[in-house]
Amino acid sequence: MAGVLVFCETKDGKVKKASREALTIGRKLAAAAGGDLAAFAGDRAVAQEAGAYGAKTLFAAAIGPYSTEAYAGAMQAAVAKMQPSIALFGGTSNGRDLAPRLAARLNVGVASDVDRLEWNAGKLRARRPVYSGKVFATVEVSGTPAIATTRPNAFPAEPAGGGAAAVVEISPPSAELKAKLIETRTPETGELTIAEADIIVSGGRGLKEAANFSLIRELAQALGGAVGASRATVDPGWIDHQHQVGQTGRVVSPNLYIAVGISGAIQHLAGMSTSKHIVAINKDAEAPIFRVADLAVVGDLFQVVPALTAEVKKAKAGQ
C-alpha cells in the first residue's frame, strides 16, 4: 500500500494544466511517502505526457468524456489495483465533482482546494484557504487513500523528463448511467477563463458602465490574460457571473492580478489576495485594494488603462 494516484483530466489527448500541477506535487509526495506516482485517465493517449511528469503507470479506462458515475467506477477500480496512500485531483470542475464522489465510496476524507501539501509523519497534511482566504487552515487527512484537490496555479507544473508511463487497462463495471451528458456548449468568444489563467485583469464599479469593460478586455487581450470582475459589476449585469472574482465568485491566485477601478470590498480581497503579483489602479488613494497591492497606482483608470494597453503592446512588439 503505497504511492500516489493522480486523476489526469484530459482534453483533446492532452493532460489539462491543473492535472499536470497535481502530477508534479504528487511526484514530490510519492518521493516523501514512498511508492510510485501513477495516473488515472479516460484516455490512454496521455501515457507519454503523464510519464514526462513522473508517472510510472497510467491506469486507463476507455470511458469517453467525463461523467461522474463512469469515472468514479473506473477510478475506484484503479485504487483497488494500486492501493495508493494518496489520491490527488486538480481542482477543476470535474476534479471537484469526482473527488467527493470517490471519497464517499471509499469512506475517506478530502482536503479541498489546497495550496500546500506535505507528507508529515505518515499523514497527508494540507493547507487550505478558508473563509475565502481570510484564514488558512492546516488539516490532516487520514484514511487510505487520503484525498486532496489542488488549487489551480498553486503548484507549478514541472516535468521530470521520464519516459512513457506503462498503461494498465481498467475495465470498469458497466452500469446504466443515471446522469448523461447531452451536449457541451462552448461560447464562441474564445476568451480565457479566470479559473486557470496566469494573468487576470479585473474591472470594478469605477468603470461606471458596462460598455467600459472594453478597456479591461483590451488590456487583458494585450497581456494574454483573462477578464475578471468584481461583484459590483456582475450584480447589475455588466458582465457574466463566470468572470466574478471573490467570495461568491471564484477564488483565484494567478501570477499577475490587475485590479482596475475596484475599491476592494472584503469579499473581493478574499478572492484574489493570494495572487502572486498584484497591481491596483484606483483614483481613491485610500481604497482598501491598495492594502494588498504590490504596485498601487493612484490615478484615473480612463487615462491610465489605455496608456498601459498601448505600452504593453509596444513592449510585446519590441520582443
Added chain:
Amino acid sequence: MNSVVCIAQVPDTEARIRVAADGRHIDEAGLKFIVSPYDEYALEEAIRLKESKGGDVTVLAFGPDHVQQALRECLARGATKALHVKGDTAAADSLGIAKVLAAAIKSVSHDALFFGKQGVGTDNSLVGPMVAELLGYPQINVVTHLEFGEGKVTAHREIEGAEEIIEASLPAVITAQKGLNEPRYASLKGIMAAKKILIETKSVADLGLQDSEIFNQRVTVVALELPPEKSGGRKIDGGDPAAAAREIVKYIREEAKAL
C-alpha cells in the same frame, strides 16, 4: 414533486474572522450568521418547483441550536417543512456531515435534493456529491439552469469556459450556482406563516448513527492562522498616465516576469 434543500449556516460574508484561543476554530463570539449564499439559490429553485408542480419543500440542516434561525428564515421564504439534526458540525468533516444528511433525507419523501455548490466559508464543495454517492443518486454540480420532466431533470452545468447539458433520472442531487435564479426575500405574510410551522429536531443517535462515524474523523483541523499582512506595496502617481504605464510595464516585466 417533493424536494429537500440542505442548508448550511455560515458567518456573514462581511464578517471579520477571528481565530479562537485554541487556534483550531474560529471565534464565534459576536459573529453574525447567515444562510450560505449558494443555498439561497437552491432554496429558491425548490420553492419555484413547488409552485409549478406542487409538493413539499423540506429544509434540512445539521448544526448547533442557532441553525434554527436559518431554517426559520427558509420557512419564511416558502419552504413547507424543516428538519434540524442537532450536533457540533465544527467537529465533523464533510463526509460526517454527508452521512448525517443522507440518513435524515431517507426519512423524508423526496424527488430532488438541492444543495448550494459550496458552503461559503469552509468552501469544501464536498457534501452534495457525497450525499449523492451515499444514496446512490446521480449528481449534477454547479447548476445554472434546470428543467424538471417526468422522472427526470435536465440541467446546465458550468465548467471551465463552457456549459454542459446533463440529463439525470430522479431522485437526483443538484448543487446550485449563482445565476440559477434570483432568490426572493421573505414576505411579512411568509414570516408570520413560518412561525406556525414546527421545526422537527433529531439527534445523530436518532438517525441510527454513531458519533464515532461523524466526529473527529478523516479530516481534522490542526491549526487556523490569519494570512500575513502585506507590508504594503509601492505607490505611484497616475497623474502622468504615460509615465505610470511605463512603470507598470516595468513591474510586470521585471517582477511578475509576465511580459
